[in-house]
Amino acid sequence: MLARLQATSHWDVLVIGGGATGLGVALEAAARGFKVALVEAGDFACGTSSRSTKLVHGGVRYLAQGRIGLVREALQARAQLVASAPHLAQPLAFVMPSYRMGQRWWMGLGLKIYDALAGTRGLGRTEILSKEQTQLRLTGVNPQGLRGGVQYWDAQFDDARYALSMARTAFAHGAALFNYCRVIELLQDQGRVCGARVLDQETQQTFAVHARCVINATGVWVDDIRAMESGLAQRPKMLAPSQGVHLVVDRRFLPGQRALLVPNTADGRVLFAIPWLGAIVLGTTDTPRQDTPTEPAPYPEEIDFILREAGRFLASAPTRADIRSMWVGLRPLVQIDSGDTSANVTTATSQLSREHTIVVSRAGLLSVTGGKWTTYQHMALDVLRACVQHRLLPRSALRARAQSRLWGAPAFASASLTEVSRLASYGDEAALVQALPDADRMLTSEFSVAMVRFAVRYEFARTIEDVLARRYRLLFLDAHLAAQLARPVAEILREELGAGFDVQQAVQRFHLLCLRYQGGVERHR
Numbered sequence: 001m002l003a004r005l006q007a008t009s010h011w012d013v014l015v016i017g018g019g020a021t022g023l024g025v026a027l028e029a030a031a032r033g034f035k036v037a038l039v040e041a042g043d044f045a046c047g048t049s050s051r052s053t054k055l056v057h058g059g060v061r062y063l064a065q066g067r068i069g070l071v072r073e074a075l076q077a078r079a080q081l082v083a084s085a086p087h088l089a090q091p092l093a094f095v096m097p098s099y100r101m102g103q104r105w106w107m108g109l110g111l112k113i114y115d116a117l118a119g120t121r122g123l124g125r126t127e128i129l130s131k132e133q134t135q136l137r138l139t140g141v142n143p144q145g146l147r148g149g150v151q152y153w154d155a156q157f158d159d160a161r162y163a164l165s166m167a168r169t170a171f172a173h174g175a176a177l178f179n180y181c182r183v184i185e186l187l188q189d190q191g192r193v194c195g196a197r198v199l200d201q202e203t204q205q206t207f208a209v210h211a212r213c214v215i216n217a218t219g220v221w222v223d224d225i226r227a228m229e230s231g232l233a234q235r236p237k238m239l240a241p242s243q244g245v246h247l248v249v250d251r252r253f254l255p256g257q258r259a260l261l262v263p264n265t266a267d268g269r270v271l272f273a274i275p276w277l278g279a280i281v282l283g284t285t286d287t288p289r290q291d292t293p294t295e296p297a298p299y300p301e302e303i304d305f306i307l308r309e310a311g312r313f314l315a316s317a318p319t320r321a322d323i324r325s326m327w328v329g330l331r332p333l334v335q336i337d338s339g340d341t342s343a344n345v346t347t348a349t350s351q352l353s354r355e356h357t358i359v360v361s362r363a364g365l366l367s368v369t370g371g372k373w374t375t376y377q378h379m380a381l382d383v384l385r386a387c388v389q390h391r392l393l394p395r396s397a398l399r400a401r402a403q404s405r406l407w408g409a410p411a412f413a414s415a416s417l418t419e420v421s422r423l424a425s426y427g428d429e430a431a432l433v434q435a436l437p438d439a440d441r442m443l444t445s446e447f448s449v450a451m452v453r454f455a456v457r458y459e460f461a462r463t464i465e466d467v468l469a470r471r472y473r474l475l476f477l478d479a480h481l482a483a484q485l486a487r488p489v490a491e492i493l494r495e496e497l498g499a500g501f502d503v504q505q506a507v508q509r510f511h512l513l514c515l516r517y518q519g520g521v522e523r524h525r
């Protein structure tokens with residue numbers, strides 16, 4: 001990476017932020033032959049992009065709002081995402097139990113329209129279920145008062161591993177991508193943004209990256225970068241973030257291969273119980289938040305809400321003692337007025353129909369935020385379109401490219417994402433993992449020493465958290481077990497990264513993080 005950086009004095013595109021949005025832009029630009037650099041303050045996908053509900057979906061709820069175009073577009077994106085990495089994104093059946101007379105027929109009708117909109121890209125047919133069928137397909141559902149249900153299809157994925165695969169595909173197209181490199185200043189020349197000064201968080205050295213086009217894709221932190229543009233600290237904020245909490249419990253609460261969807265909780269929200277990598281993910285909430293910490297914690301009432309609602313729809317109600325891990329994601333909700341004509345902004349295309357917003361400042365800084373994981377590619381293409389419109393990139397940026405699979409993606413999945421699978425998430429690279437030293441030395445029944453080595457050598461891992469939270473998802477699945485593995489993983493990291501790696505400090509830091517995932521809560525709202 002450093003060799004690529006030194007060999008290039010001027011880049012076509014500098015992307016700030018290595019989540020779904022930034023990686024999507026880097027990949028699409030690099031695949032069209034542009035010289036792309038991407039800098040990420042933490043690890044790739046360490047922000048919202050590893051903390052999603054893990055759904056690749058067309059947005060059933062937008063259908064109820066009559067937003068047909070948006071749903072059709074997201075269904076198309078869903079199909080592309082699943083096809084691009086079958087080992088990391090797969091169809092999943094969802095069952096909506098119905099406890100009210102006639103409800104399942106209405107829900108069924110809506111979901112048949114959903115199927116029709118997906119057309120040949122559909123993942124499975126919607127079925128209206130009797131009470132007995134619902135119980136059979138959704139073992140674990142609360143049978144009291146159950147009248148029937150509806151089964152429909154969307155998809156699920158491993159968000160962080162998918163992001164890493166995007167980073168590696170962009171690298172294969174010639175992009176240079178740096179984790180643990182934070183933008184601390186925007187470079188400007190004659191009133192135009194022309195690059196950024198970057199702090200390498202490991203060496204504490206700074207370096208400048210010059211580019212004709214700078215893309216701010218920093219999710220909920222997008223306003224921090226916008227404020228770096230000289231003299232414009234007082235501009236209106238693009239975002240009003242909210243947080244979403246997920247709780248992870250044992251598979252016994254919902255055995256089987258199907259997810260549970262409650263379309264209308266007591267306070268009108270949607271609740272999911274999803275089988276994922278051998279556990280059940282419950283979520284989520286939508287709580288406004290003023291601050292944007294890198295490691296947000298849940299408010300106690302959010303945990304109570306999820307447990308209470310899950311308890312209403314599951315035969316066996318989970319309690320706090322059943323929680324194995326919990327994580328929180330910050331939603332980049334766009335609040336900027338689409339007609340913003342303030343002096344600071346030349347273009348504000350609040351594309352509510354797409355749920356994401358692109359703003360290009362007078363100095364040429366392009367900020368993109370909002371949207372959802374599923375539609376990352378549409379967002380990236382919109383960014384390239386805006387770059388051409390503002391003469392930041394030539395028209396060749398609009399060139400179509402053949403859809404291809406991501407790095408390491410096999411033609412077919414060899415295991416379901418609902419189960420823990422030892423090697424399936426490595427796709428075509430499983431043999432490479434097995435060829436590394438200590439492939440037979442296991443840290444758990446599913447996780448080998450060779451996988452830690454692979455994470456460092458091929459997947460940019462630098463810390464215990466990188467390995468146990470995003471390359472292997474143990475912190476998200478079982479924070480207690482993740483804490484127990486901290487030391488052995490740290491010792492392998494020292495072998496791989498060199499004697500400078502401080503095992504003791506790394507283990508202490510990771511143990512503190514595990515406490516958060518085990519139940520640390522915010523005290524005040």
Ligand SMILES: Cc1cc2nc3c(=O)[nH]c(=O)nc-3n(C[C@H](O)[C@H](O)[C@H](O)COP(=O)(O)OP(=O)(O)OC[C@H]3O[C@@H](n4cnc5c(N)ncnc54)[C@H](O)[C@@H]3O)c2cc1C
Nearest residue numbers: 017019020021041047048049053055183219244329373374
């Ligand atoms: C609770 C929740 C559940 C969700 N579930 C789903 C779902 O099931 N399906 C779906 O499609 N979508 C879902 N979403 C939406 C989706 O996760 C987000 O839209 C998407 O991940 C946003 O990606 P991003 O790249 O814009 O932001 P992020 O992933 O947050 O990336 C921004 C990056 O910028 C970096 N950064 C910040 N400052 C700097 C700096 N100065 N220099 C360099 N880098 C910097 C950060 O470290 C971060 O990694 C969910 C969102 C939430 C909150």
